[in-house]
Amino acid sequence: MRVISTRTHGVLDYLTGLLLIAAPYIFGFADGTAAQYVPQILGVLLLGASLLTDYELGVMRMIPMSVHLTMDIAMGVLLAASPWLFGFADRVFWPHLLIGLCEIAAGFMTRTTPDTVADATLRNR
Template sequence: MRFISTRAHGAIDYLMGVLLIIMPYILGFADGTSAQWIPQIIGAALIGASLLTDYEFGAVRMIPMPVHLFLDVGAGLLLVVSPWLFGFADRVFWPHLILGILEIGAGLTTRTTPETAAGTGADRTLR
């Protein structure tokens, strides 16, 4: 069931991207290891993909929304398995697991088409 609007998903994307980038510093695992870099790289990639997605918060609008949602699910899966895949689960895994599950959930429950057509009406005046 897809109940999250693309507008709400856009806000979630940018917030999640920033959270993933700053999370290692806030939670004390900014130690230069993969535990730090995996969420930061995924966070930067989420922001980059959001800027390129064809939805209300996209700047360039090149990536179709279904592709964006597929990327979100993939990023969430990588976050979920990264503590075990990269060998840092003995130090930290909860933030990766929780945010990964949330990212998967957002990808699976967001509508695939924006409520306003790209570049038309009120949507265009917001740029």
């Protein structure tokens, strides 16, 4: 059930990327460990991928939307599992788990073509 448009997904990408970079400071786990660096690295990767994705908010449009969504799911799985993979779940895990699960959900729920492309394809039939 793909109910999220590619344009909305783009907005969510940029907001989530910024949230991941800022989350350690917002939620108080900016301690120079994996708890801080995993979300920040994934946030930078998400922003970079968003700039390169072939959707309305992409700048260079080199990454197909289907590849971008697969990357979102993979990064979401890594983020959600990171507290246990890297051994900091005893200190903090909720931000990583919740944002990771949201990334996974967005990856599965986003359309793979922009609405304008889908509408034009339907009109041309």
